[in-house]
Amino acid sequence: MRKFSFLLLFATLFIASSCDDDTPKPEPAGDIQITFKGNYDGETFYTQKAYDYTDDMPVRFSAFNFFVANISLLEQEDATEETELIDIDFIDLGFDETQTAEAEAGVTVSAMKVPAGTYRGLKVGFGVPADLNRTNPVDYGSGDVLSKTSHYWSAWNSYIFSKIEGVADVDGDGQFETSEGEGLTLHMGTDATYTERILFPSSPIVVDEDGSINLTLNIDLKTLFYMPINEYDVNNDELLDIETFNGTHTDSELLIAKQLMRNFSEATALD
Amino acid sequence: MNKWILSILALTMIFLASCKDDDGGGGTIDDDMLSADDLTDITYDPQTYELVVPCDFPEMEIPSDNPMTVDGVELGRFLFYDPILSADSTMSCSSCHLPSGSFTDNEAVSIGIDGVAGTRSSMSLLNVGYFYTGLFWDGRVTTLEEQALLPVEDEIELHTTWPEVEVKLKRSEIYPTMFRKAFGIESKEEITKFLAAKAIAQFERSLVSSGQSKFDQARCEPGVFLDPLELEGFELFTFEENEHPGCTHCHKTIAQLFTDNRFVNNGITDVGGTAVENLENFPDKGLGAVTGNIFDNGKFRTPSLRNIANSAPYMHDGSLNTLEEVIDHYSSGGFSAANSDANVMPFPLTDQEKAALLAFLRTLDDDAFMNNPAHQNPFD
Numbered sequence: 305m306r307k308f309s310f311l312l313l314f315a316t317l318f319i320a321s322s323c324d325d326d327t328p329k330p331e332p333a334g335d336i337q338i339t340f341k342g343n344y345d346g347e348t349f350y351t352q353k354a355y356d357y358t359d360d361m362p363v364r365f366s367a368f369n370f371f372v373a374n375i376s377l378l379e380q381e382d383a384t385e386e387t388e389l390i391d392i393d394f395i396d397l398g399f400d401e402t403q404t405a406e407a408e409a410g411v412t413v414s415a416m417k418v419p420a421g422t423y424r425g426l427k428v429g430f431g432v433p434a435d436l437n438r439t440n441p442v443d444y445g446s447g448d449v450l451s452k453t454s455h456y457w458s459a460w461n462s463y464i465f466s467k468i469e470g471v472a473d474v475d476g477d478g479q480f481e482t483s484e485g486e487g488l489t490l491h492m493g494t495d496a497t498y499t500e501r502i503l504f505p506s507s508p509i510v511v512d513e514d515g516s517i518n519l520t521l522n523i524d525l526k527t528l529f530y531m532p533i534n535e536y537d538v539n540n541d542e543l544l545d546i547e548t549f550n551g552t553h554t555d556s557e558l559l560i561a562k563q564l565m566r567n568f569s570e571a572t573a574l575d
Numbered sequence: 576m577n578k579w580i581l582s583i584l585a586l587t588m589i590f591l592a593s594c595k596d597d598d599g600g601g602g603t604i605d606d607d608m609l610s611a612d613d614l615t616d617i618t619y620d621p622q623t624y625e626l627v628v629p630c631d632f633p634e635m636e637i638p639s640d641n642p643m644t645v646d647g648v649e650l651g652r653f654l655f656y657d658p659i660l661s662a663d664s665t666m667s668c669s670s671c672h673l674p675s676g677s678f679t680d681n682e683a684v685s686i687g688i689d690g691v692a693g694t695r696s697s698m699s700l701l702n703v704g705y706f707y708t709g710l711f712w713d714g715r716v717t718t719l720e721e722q723a724l725l726p727v728e729d730e731i732e733l734h735t736t737w738p739e740v741e742v743k744l745k746r747s748e749i750y751p752t753m754f755r756k757a758f759g760i761e762s763k764e765e766i767t768k769f770l771a772a773k774a775i776a777q778f779e780r781s782l783v784s785s786g787q788s789k790f791d792q793a794r795c796e797p798g799v800f801l802d803p804l805e806l807e808g809f810e811l812f813t814f815e816e817n818e819h820p821g822c823t824h825c826h827k828t829i830a831q832l833f834t835d836n837r838f839v840n841n842g843i844t845d846v847g848g849t850a851v852e853n854l855e856n857f858p859d860k861g862l863g864a865v866t867g868n869i870f871d872n873g874k875f876r877t878p879s880l881r882n883i884a885n886s887a888p889y890m891h892d893g894s895l896n897t898l899e900e901v902i903d904h905y906s907s908g909g910f911s912a913a914n915s916d917a918n919v920m921p922f923p924l925t926d927q928e929k930a931a932l933l934a935f936l937r938t939l940d941d942d943a944f945m946n947n948p949a950h951q952n953p954f955d
Contacts, residue, residue, distance in 0.1 A: 352851065352870055352913060366917055400870045442633045442830050446707040453827045454835040459814050469917040471849075480849045483842060483908035487917035489824070553821065 332420035332513035336389060338375065341410035342368060342397035343524040348407050352400045354480075355526075357472060358543060363488065364480050365470035368525055369396040370568070371432050371449070371463065374500065377418070377509060378425035383502060386427065389415035392436060394449040397523070410520065423509040426519060430568040431465035431498035457553075462493040465565060468528070474547045489551045490564060497558075497565040503574040520575035527571035528564050612762040614755040621759070624648050624777070629786030630795040632831050635704050641720060641773045643780060646756040649953075651778025653753065654771055656952040659743050660727050661688050662735035668726065668775065669952060671697040674945045677886040678782060683893025687731040694859050696893035699886045701944060702879055704780035708836040712875045712891045715865045719776035724768060737768035744771065782950060784831075784881055785943035791831075793938070801938060808935025811928055822905075822932075824918040825877045833880035833939070838862040839916040840873040842909020843890050851913045859892065870914050882941040902932055 342349035345356075349368065357363040372393050376386035390413055399407035431437075436450065440463075444451040455464040468490040471480035480486060503521075511517060531544040544560065552561040624643035626635060637643055655672075658664045671685040672678040678700035685697045695712050703710070703719065710722045726732040727740060744750045745763045754766050757774055784791065792799040801809060812822045825841075826833040838861070846856035854872045857863070863872030875891040889895040895904060906929075908921030924932075944950070 364913070366914065400868070402868055402870065440829055442631070446636055453830050453832075454837055456827065456829045458823065458827075458829050459821075471911075471915070471917060479911065480913070481911040482915040482917055482920050483911040485908065485920050487915075487920045489820075489917050489920075551820075 333417040334420055334511040334513060334515040334517065336377075336415045336418050336511065337412050337516065337518040338389070338415070338426075339410040339412045339518060339520045340372070340395045340397065341520060341522050342399075342407065343522050345526045346524065348404075349397060349399075349525050350401045350404075350407055351398045351470075354473075357526075357529075357546065360476060361472055361474065361547070362480075363470055363472040363546070365468065365488075365525070367398050367467050367469040369394065369398060370430055370466035371395075371455075372413070373429035373431065373433050373436070373498075374427065375413075375415075375429070376427045377423040377511075378427060378502065379421070379423055381424050381504060383425070383427065387419060387423070389418060392432065392449055394452065394455075412518075418511050420511050420513045420515075423511065425502050425504045426509065426574060427500060427502045428521065428572065429498065429500045431493070431565060432463040433498060434495045437462055437495055437498075457491065457493055459553075460494050462495070464491045464493045465497060466490075466492045466568075468525070468564070472546050472550070485550075487550065488546055489553070490561075491552055492561040492565045494558070494561075497562050499565045499568050501569040501572055503572065505574050522573045522575065523568070524571045524573075528567040530567060530570070531560070531563055612764055614751055614763065615761050617752055617755045619755060619759040621646060621757075624781065626781065626783065628783050629791045629831070632784070633705065635780060635783075636707065637704075637780065638718065638720070641776060643777045644757060646753065647758070647774050647777040648781050649778075650750075650753040650757040651774035651776065651781075652950075653749070653953050654775050655778050656954055659747070660735070660740055661733040662739070663688055666733055668723075671732075672700050674947075674950050674952075675885075677701050677882040677941070677945060679886045681887060683888050685732075687729070688734050689731070691731040693731050695891050696888060698876075698878060699882065700779055700782050701882055701941070702783055702832055704783065705830070705832055706834075706836060706876075709838065709876065713861045713865050714838055714876060719779050720769070720772050723772035723775040723779070727768075740771070741766060741768060782944075785941055785947065787943035788881070788941045789938040790935075801935070804931050804934040805938050806935075807928075808931035808933070809938075811932055812935055819922050819924075819928075820918055820920055825916070826880050834877045837877055838871070838874040839877060839919075840912055840914050841875075841877075841890075841905075842911065842915050842919045843892070843894065843904065844873055844912075845910040846873070846912045849911050849913050849915075854913055861891065873912060873914065880936065881939050882944060884937050884940055885945065898933055898936055899929070902929055 351365050351367065354362045354364050372395055373391065375390040376388045379385045393413045395411050397411065439450065441451045441453045441456050457464050470488045471482055471486050472488055473480050474486045475484065509519065529544045530542050549557065549560055551557065552564070621644040624645050624647065626643060628635070654660065655668045658667045660667055666688050671680045673680055679697045683696055685693045687693065698712060708714065710716050710719065716722045716725065728736055744766050751763045751766065754760050754770060758770050760766065786795065789801070793801050811819055813828065814821055825835050825837070825839065827835045844857055846853045851869070854869050857873040860872040862874040863869060884898060887896060889901050895901050902924065905919065906922055906924040909919055
């Protein structure tokens with residue numbers, strides 16, 4: 305009987321120890337926060353603040369927001385291997401001067417359990433990728449970023465990827481008057497305007513096991529307005545002529561929308 | 576003598592005790608039910624309320640802690656129409672939200688039980704269950720359950736207190752049974768303002784478009800078409816061409832609700848210019864009074880345009896009497912302020928185009944919704 309007891313105990317311990325070995329160990333992983341901050345001509349961006357657009361035309365913005373998508377870490381500079389962090393999110397940088405802390409803090413999106421390792425680059429998409437752009441807000445619950453009816457334009461069958469709204473003092477009378485047609489409603493969308501940007505920091509992005517890192521992306525709103533297409537830059541000052549082209553909603557304005565979205569690449573810098 | 580006094584006292588106490596449960600009652604319900612707090616003899620068998628919505632409408636999000644039931648919606652309908660919710664039992668929710676006005680009162684501003692006028696026009700409750708981004712004109716609450724609590728204690732609306740209403744509900748002939756059937760309470764004492772608000776919210780969620788408007792029929796039923804004028808209006812409404820800004824910037828059609836669920840300054844109030852300090856001049860600060868942010872002053876919810884022709888007058892302050900005036904307002908560009916919505920800009924409009932826009936808006940008329948027996952006053 306005693307021998308039997310010993311055997312039973314031995315067998316139990318053996319099974320228990322072998323079970324331990326079968327339990328898969330979690331892959332080493334850490335967390336990443338990506339913070340988007342808005343600037344205008346190098347300074348912290350605020351809605352409702354008057355900025356010089358051109359020397360003789362101030363502008364006050366009321367909205368600056370956009371979707372970001374397919375945010376990935378790149379193991380190599382050739383972008384052959386990507387570690388996806390965030391499929392889609394919405395960034396609203398519309399903070400006014402009563403919200404200085406929020407504006408300076410920016411908007412942060414998080415990715416958890418990112419495989420630990422050393423990465424060379426960060427890819428960020430601006431807009432809604434084609435596969436998601438085939439859906440519409442009705443397909444999503446109210447808490448989902450893609451449920452925003454305010455950012456869907458039925459005439460395009462597309463999400464509005466980015467909205468830049470404001471008022472320019474076009475007539476120079478010191479008043480910013482939507483009632484005088486000085487409003488600015490730049491709404492960009494359709495698959496053709498989706499833009500991706502790959503950023504390579506000066507030093508690699510290192511994700512440590514159980515660690516947390518923050519990457520900051522500064523986006524300069526004024527840079528979005530640089531317009532190499534002469535047709536839309538009648539003043540030859542390299543900026544979009546917002547007096548003439550104060551909206552981007554029709555087919556004929558698609559080229560402007562494309563360029564504005566393309567400019568997100570140039571306007572985005574990784575701290 | 577002492578014995579005689581004691582006897583009278585004892586008889587009086589017995590009499591009072593026997594009267595206690597009859598307060599506010601007197602009626603048709605079984606005496607045992609009235610005299611006892613215990614409601615467990617009444618069957619509680621909740622049946623899911625099947626919400627029928629028109630084609631292409633989104634699925635309504637129902638809070639998990641307040642599922643819609645047949646008895647819950649019915650209780651909500653009774654409470655919605657019952658003046659028991661006001662201090663002097665003269666007004667109910669329906670006093671400002673009448674079916675015949677698409678659940679508005681068709682007044683510029685509403686007047687409460689004391690004859691005091693409010694500052695805002697009552698909002699239509701049509702499809703209110705879909706509005707997830709803030710209720711009331713100023714977005715001060717986010718759920719219908721929260722919303723339903725407020726008018727009862729508002730000094731210029733029903734001007735009573737919930738404890739008083741709760742007492743009346745507990746003493747009522749009908750409500751203990753209805754609360755039992757709706758929520759499974761076991762005693763009258765479990766009747767609370769929160770359950771009342773849940774029931775009203777359930778009824779409000781049932782106030783959905785009928786699908787019988789011409790616009791919905793043209794979308795969903797074969798062989799129904801908009802006429803050329805209505806179609807011209809739809810195109811003006813929807814597409815931004817020839818300097819027309821497109822009404823759908825704010826009155827979005829994608830979810831069929833004709834609102835973007837945002838809060839904007841649509842230029843209805845002249846505050847004296849576009850300097851930031853002029854934002855203090857809004858007589859009604861709207862969202863700004865809720866957030867405390869000056870740049871939110873004068874911002875109000877974008878209302879749905881469904882059944883809009885039946886919910887005049889228009890704007891948060893009821894300052895525009897007709898749809899013609901509304902169209903003229905937007906065509907003029909309204910008044911500029913520092914926080915004016917950039918999408919509200921002046922645009923040219925011919926008489927023909929105006930007629931077309933009006934014709935299109937009338938395709939959103941929904942008489943079947945207003946006449947739906949399930950939405951009517953149960954006390955009539």
